[in-house]
Each structure stands twice: as C-alpha cells, then as structure tokens.
Amino acid sequence: MDMSRFQQGATYEQIQEWVREKYGFHVTHLNIAQVKRKHGIIERENYNKAKSHDSRQPGCPEEKVTAIEDALRHFQMI
Numbered sequence: 001m002d003m004s005r006f007q008q009g010a011t012y013e014q015i016q017e018w019v020r021e022k023y024g025f026h027v028t029h030l031n032i033a034q035v036k037r038k039h040g041i042i043e044r045e046n047y048n049k050a051k052s053h054d055s056r057q058p059g060c061p062e063e064k065v066t067a068i069e070d071a072l073r074h075f076q077m078i
Contacts, residue, residue, distance in 0.1 A: 023067045034059075
C-alpha cells in the first residue's frame with residue numbers, strides 16, 4: 001500500500017534531527033507546534049488542550065523559531 005500521499009512535509013522527529021545537525025541544539029515538540037501554528041500549519045485538534053483559555057505555555061525563544069522556520073523551509077512546508 002502506497003502511503004506517500006499521506007505524508008505532508010516532515011515528522012517532528014525529522015525536524016528535531018535536522019535542527020540538531022544544523023544548529024546544534026534541541027527543539028521540543030511544543031516549540032515545533034508553536035511555529036507551525038504561527039504559519040497556519042495545523043494538522044489536527046489537540047486532544048489534551050488546557051481546560052482554561054487563560055492558561056500559559058512557555059514561549060519559544062527567537063533563535064529556535066528561526067531554526068524551526070529554516071527546517072520547515074528545508075522540508076518545503078512553508
């Protein structure tokens with residue numbers, strides 16, 4: 001069965017690996033999700049969202065945003 005049509009861009013692990021190889025630091029799944037959301041890339045609704053609308057999540061540092069955006073460009077997702 002050909003599953004290639006279901007693959008859009010890269011997995012979170014592929015993005016993490018690419019950033020680690022090119023920039024030398026680790027990015028979390030949360031960092032990647034925040035940058036993808038910033039660019040309008042939302043795959044699905046998250047099942048474990050916060051119950052409160054005013055709950056806070058840690059922000060993604062600008063250097064990591066830049067690295068993740070570079071990875072998304074590399075994988076032709078933006």
